Amino acid sequence: MANSGHRGRPGAVRKHARKGSTTGSGGHRRRRLEGKGPTPKAEDRTYHPAYKRKQEREEAERKAQGPKLKASLHTPAGYELICGRNPVYEAVQAGMPYARVFVLSAAVYDERLADIIRAAMEAEVRVIEVSRTELDLMTEGQVHQGIAIEVPPYEYVTCQDLVERGQRSGRDGLIVALDSVTDPHNLGAVMRSAAAFGADGVLIPERRAAGVSATVWKVSAGAAARLPVARETNLVRCLRDLQQAGYFVVGLAGDGQSSLPQADLADMPLVLVTGSEGAGLSRLVRQTCDLVVAIPIDGQTESLNASVAAGIALYQIDQVRNRYAGQ
Known part of the structure; x- marks a missing residue:
């Protein structure tokens, strides 16, 4: 008996489509479509010649900088x-x-x-x-x-500390004030001279002036460890306070009112003020001084270095005081 329909015929089997949910790809195809981000720069790709050139450039920069110090x-x-x-x-x-x-x-x-x-x-x-x-x-x-x-950082004192130091010494006080001296070598040299001639300390302003640094320590030849330095905000106000305390303020300038050897500076507490390397005494500081004196020098020499001028003046004051004490 013959079969009905397509039964028994090879290749004639009907295939039915599945219905309902099926297993997905798990997002693999979607991630593949998203790609791998922007393409790295040529110099960041290890296989690219630009990468080798970058390494060579960085190595040259490291050599140019020299060795680094351990932390x-x-x-x-x-x-x-x-x-x-x-x-x-x-x-x-x-x-x-x-x-x-x-x-x-x-x-x-x-x-x-x-x-x-x-x-x-x-x-x-x-x-x-x-x-x-x-x-x-x-x-x-x-x-x-x-x-x-x-x-460690230098420990400054106050102007009052210098006054009290002079009072304890049993002699007339002597303070060296620097008006806007910015060269640390000059500050160190002034400190050395001040210590050598019995000053009670050095007075400097906080701004536009050299402070006590390693360079100053070196130039002072140990004087920085023995001689106190006062650092005040307003130099003019401090000079006026010293005048109220009985100090006579003497400024050094090439065009001073009188000659240093002729000035009578023997029997009173003194503040010796030296100006900056170029401009000399500032206007307000000069107006505050009780007397401005000049150091006699050869006419062909324009001026003296701030530390040299201070050293000469300190020597002169020391000689006058010694003569006065011996009378």
């Missing part, structure tokens, strides 16, 4: 380094506070440096051995002679 050798904010055999030795001998000592291994055989290291160890100050390259970087190329000490 442990960086000086904290506000601290400074004093370097060199004599400046360091004088600072330590004068009792100046310091936080760390940095020394080359070969430098310990120097007798003076050995004394510094012994003093540091007795004071329980950390001594750190460094390489020459490291010390060069730390001192920014200064002549360090294998030794440097790390000193």
Whole structure:
């Protein structure tokens, strides 16, 4: 009997479509369509020639910058380094506070440096051995002679402290005031002269003037550890306060009213005021002075350096006072 329909015929089987939910792709096709983001720059693709050129450029920049200092050798904010055999030795001998000592291994055989290291160890100050390259970087190329000490920020006093120091000395007070002297070398040299001729301290303004720094410590040759420095906001007001306290304020200027040797400065508390390197005494400071004197010099010489002028004046005052005391 013959089969009805398509039964028994190869390939004639009817296929029915499934109905209902089916398993999806899980989002794979959608993510593939989204892509992989923007194309990286040529210099960021490791296989690209631009990447190699970038690496070479960065390496050249690192070499140009030179070696970097270890974090442990960086000086904290506000601290400074004093370097060199004599400046360091004088600072330590004068009792100046310091936080760390940095020394080359070969430098310990120097007798003076050995004394510094012994003093540091007795004071329980950390001594750190460094390489020459490291010390060069730390001192920014200064002549360090294998030794440097790390000193805390300088502690200024007040103008009243200088007055009281003069009263305790049992003699007429002597204060050196600097009007806008911006060169730290001049400040250091003035401090050295002031200490040598018995001044009670140095007075400087807060703004537009050099402060006590590592350079000043070095130039002062240890005087910065012995001689106090007062830093006041308003120099003119401070000079007036000193006048009220009985001080006679004497300014130095090339066109002074009288000659320094002719001025009678023997038996009174004095404030000696030196002006800036270029402009000299400012208008208000000059008006505040009780007397403005000049140092006689050769006519072919225009003026004297601020620290030189202060040193000469201090010597003259010291000589006059000594003669007066001997009478």
